Amino acid sequence: MAETQLAVLFTSIALVVIGLYAAIFVDNIIKKIIGISFIEEGANLFIVGIGYKAGGIVPILLPDMDPTWFASNASYPLPYGLVLTSIVIGASTLAVMLALVMVLYRKYGTLSTSVMLADTSKQEEYDE
Amino acid sequence: MLDIILMIIIIVSAILALIQKDLLKAAILTGFSGGALAVLFQILLAPDVALTQAIVGAAIVPVFIALAVKKTQRGDA
Amino acid sequence: MNELIPLMVIVPMMAALLISAFSKFDKVIRIFAFVVAICLPIIPLASNYGLHFFGGYQPIVDNVTNIVYHPAITYSFSFLQQIFIAVIGILTFLVVFIYLTKYKKVSGPYLFLLFMGTASVTALILTDDIFHMFVFFEILALAQVGIVAASSIDYSYEMALKYMILGSIGSPIMLLGIGFLLAMTGTVNVTDIVAIIRGGLLDITSPVFLLSLGLIFFGWLYASGLPPFHTIKSGIYSKAEPHGAALLQSFTVISMISIVIIMFRIYSVLPIFEVLIVLFSVIAMILGVSLALTQTDFRRMIGFLAVGELGFIGLGIGLGTQFAITAGLFQALNEIVITALLFIGFGAIVNATNEVDTRKLGGLLAYHPKVGIMLLIGGLAMAGVPPLSGFQSKLMLVQASLSCGYPELSILTIMVSIATFVVFVKTFYSMFLRPKPHDLEVVDKDVPRAMVFAMAVLLLIIIAFGLFPDIVTNGISSYVGGMLQ
Numbered sequence: 001m002a003e004t005q006l007a008v009l010f011t012s013i014a015l016v017v018i019g020l021y022a023a024i025f026v027d028n029i030i031k032k033i034i035g036i037s038f039i040e041e042g043a044n045l046f047i048v049g050i051g052y053k054a055g056g057i058v059p060i061l062l063p064d065m066d067p068t069w070f071a072s073n074a075s076y077p078l079p080y081g082l083v084l085t086s087i088v089i090g091a092s093t094l095a096v097m098l099a100l101v102m103v104l105y106r107k108y109g110t111l112s113t114s115v116m117l118a119d120t121s122k123q124e125e126y127d128e
Numbered sequence: 129m130l131d132i133i134l135m136i137i138i139i140v141s142a143i144l145a146l147i148q149k150d151l152l153k154a155a156i157l158t159g160f161s162g163g164a165l166a167v168l169f170q171i172l173l174a175p176d177v178a179l180t181q182a183i184v185g186a187a188i189v190p191v192f193i194a195l196a197v198k199k200t201q202r203g204d205a
Numbered sequence: 206m207n208e209l210i211p212l213m214v215i216v217p218m219m220a221a222l223l224i225s226a227f228s229k230f231d232k233v234i235r236i237f238a239f240v241v242a243i244c245l246p247i248i249p250l251a252s253n254y255g256l257h258f259f260g261g262y263q264p265i266v267d268n269v270t271n272i273v274y275h276p277a278i279t280y281s282f283s284f285l286q287q288i289f290i291a292v293i294g295i296l297t298f299l300v301v302f303i304y305l306t307k308y309k310k311v312s313g314p315y316l317f318l319l320f321m322g323t324a325s326v327t328a329l330i331l332t333d334d335i336f337h338m339f340v341f342f343e344i345l346a347l348a349q350v351g352i353v354a355a356s357s358i359d360y361s362y363e364m365a366l367k368y369m370i371l372g373s374i375g376s377p378i379m380l381l382g383i384g385f386l387l388a389m390t391g392t393v394n395v396t397d398i399v400a401i402i403r404g405g406l407l408d409i410t411s412p413v414f415l416l417s418l419g420l421i422f423f424g425w426l427y428a429s430g431l432p433p434f435h436t437i438k439s440g441i442y443s444k445a446e447p448h449g450a451a452l453l454q455s456f457t458v459i460s461m462i463s464i465v466i467i468m469f470r471i472y473s474v475l476p477i478f479e480v481l482i483v484l485f486s487v488i489a490m491i492l493g494v495s496l497a498l499t500q501t502d503f504r505r506m507i508g509f510l511a512v513g514e515l516g517f518i519g520l521g522i523g524l525g526t527q528f529a530i531t532a533g534l535f536q537a538l539n540e541i542v543i544t545a546l547l548f549i550g551f552g553a554i555v556n557a558t559n560e561v562d563t564r565k566l567g568g569l570l571a572y573h574p575k576v577g578i579m580l581l582i583g584g585l586a587m588a589g590v591p592p593l594s595g596f597q598s599k600l601m602l603v604q605a606s607l608s609c610g611y612p613e614l615s616i617l618t619i620m621v622s623i624a625t626f627v628v629f630v631k632t633f634y635s636m637f638l639r640p641k642p643h644d645l646e647v648v649d650k651d652v653p654r655a656m657v658f659a660m661a662v663l664l665l666i667i668i669a670f671g672l673f674p675d676i677v678t679n680g681i682s683s684y685v686g687g688m689l690q
Contacts, residue, residue, distance in 0.1 A: 004131055004172075011138060016377070018139070018143060020374070023370070026146065028151075029366075030154070030200070031151075032370060036370065036373045036374060039373075039374065039378075043377040043378075043384065044165075044177075044181075045168070046381060046384050048169055048174050050388040051173075052174075056173060057173065058173050058175055075173040078387070078392075078393070080176060082393070084180050085340055087177070087181055091184045093369070093372075094189060094193075096347060096350065098192055100350075100362055100366040100369065101196060102196055105201075110201075111204075
């Protein structure tokens with residue numbers, strides 16, 4: 001059943017593309033951040049999809065299993081370990097970004113990036 | 129079959145989250161997408177990843193976003 | 206004593222956590238931070254070369270195919286790692302020292318960020334595992350954002366958020382690249398991947414391999430601030446406190462070379478790889494210098510010059526011969542020291558005048574002669590004036606590009622060096638030598654002693670590397686020779 005793996009690949013690429021669109025073209029900063037979390041989810045889904053083996057078993061070796069049978073049937077566990085780390089990193093990055101947004105909202109009173117983030121360059125142009 | 133349905137839920141709720149005018153609804157839809165992703169991980173034979181994703185993607189991330197929306201503003205303007 | 210290898214990462218990381226947890230006890234963490242900062246350069250110098258396998262999982266030899274697999278996260282420690290970690294340790298010590306003497310009440314979270322950044326770049330240069338590299342790449346990005354956001358300069362939060370948004374677009378893209386590589390090879394250990402590629406078990410002409418190069422390359426461009434990220438990179442330097450900026454640029458340089466070395470080992474079989482690196486480096490050199498020429502804020506100017514210097518490193522590595530890569534890495538080492546000196550020195554000027562616009566400054570040589578002369582020597586070293594260290598590495602780069610058959614590149618290198626010289630001398634003239642404008646008020650307080658001390662130490666390193674480049678280049682050259690075969 002390679003169709004599942006192919007569908008996972010398409011889903012992850014779709015999530016990355018949706019996220020990239022939001023992160024680049026949407027003006028609202030919270031939506032930009034939501035888009036960024038979609039990019040991260042897409043990358044995670046892709047890596048889990050690599051480890052998946054159609055018709056396989058969960059890669060946990062139980063005492064009554066034959067190791068050779070296990071080795072040929074279990075899905076590949078290395079990517080799963082990587083994704084665990086990457087999910088946690090994504091959540092912490094999101095928290096830091098939202099904290100910065102909350103500080104900046106107090107200063108500008110808006111969530112629009114064209115107001116919030118364009119100001120540095122404007123200030124520098126003004127200086128020159 | 130379930131996996132295809134879950135993938136459709138993930139993508140549709142992701143798109144819906146980004147076209148909402150109300151940011152709180154967007155936060156909830158993000159949680160929807162993350163929760164569906166957790167179930168999909170379970171189907172993809174990764175139960176440990178599914179547990180983490182269920183906590184982070186379906187609970188922590190939407191709550192963080194909702195908190196940030198509460199401290200700032202709800203409308204998309 | 207191979208047990209010291211993981212300690213290079215663990216010591217600053219534990220120190221960071223402890224300092225942040227006990228930040229109430231001001232006096233204790235002051236002493237603790239100072240002691241840890243002294244230890245940082247000593248540990249790499251005392252350690253022996255070798256490999257460290259986390260968890261003690263030794264490499265496994267497959268008896269059938271005779272291929273060695275590395276199941277553990279591997280740290281490899283040799284002369285290159287030793288010299289870079291020692292320099293970053295000295296720099297961290299100086300920065301922590303400046304910070305501790307500058308403020309009456311130290312902030313635990315800020316020291317946490319400084320030590321965490323040091324720990325993550327140390328891990329980046331030691332590691333032999335692409336996923337480990339990705340994890341510390343992310344931690345480093347968070348630490349950099351924190352250092353920028355913690356400064357008291359206007360608009361630092363905006364710059365931090367911008368850098369963070371770009372970073373969190375760049376890092377999942379890099380993760381996707383690592384994912385493609387993992388999908389093709391089934392391992393994340395660089396040595397194993399290289400063995401698979403050399404063994405012909407992987408189709409290197411496949412578009413997936415090329416795609417993974419593109420994705421990881423994008424992450425590398427972000428980490429090293431080459432174009433199109435040069436504006437944001439010089440922006441974060443100018444929005445951080447001067448001692449923070451000195452450390453930030455060293456983080457940039459180290460993450461640049463450690464990622465590029467890993468990429469070089471994996472992708473150097475593709476001819477397009479070296480072309481890509483040379484292309485982006487040349488753009489960075491030209492853009493960095495020409496943008497530096499137009500700046501009036503001198504912190505911004507140093508930021509762009511630092512980006513331009515990164516181009517020299519990339520040029521050396523992109524040329525791909527043993528001599529060229531040695532030149533590039535030596536240039537990286539020099540740049541860390543020289544740019545740190547410039548950031549600290551100009552920070553001292555900001556401290557004394559509260560003014561960053563070069564047009565409103567002047568006549569400072571009479572007030573701060575020591576800082577002025579040390580800055581002048583640092584700037585000359587950056588522009589490549591003999592007998593300072595920048596001259597040695599740039600000379601090597603020019604020779605390397607000539608011997609590779611690209612005289613155009615060596616001409617470009619010399620021209621960019623001359624432009625750097627012009628930019629620096631122009632700024633130095635308008636800040637130090639020109640008659641003092643009437644409306645400029647020089648706050649008549651001394652430059653902090655710690656800053657002068659830090660500059661003197663860095664200056665000694667610059668002169669030592671300039672007079673005796675062999676102590677470094679021989680070791681780097683043998684490392685590169687081992688990497689290329």
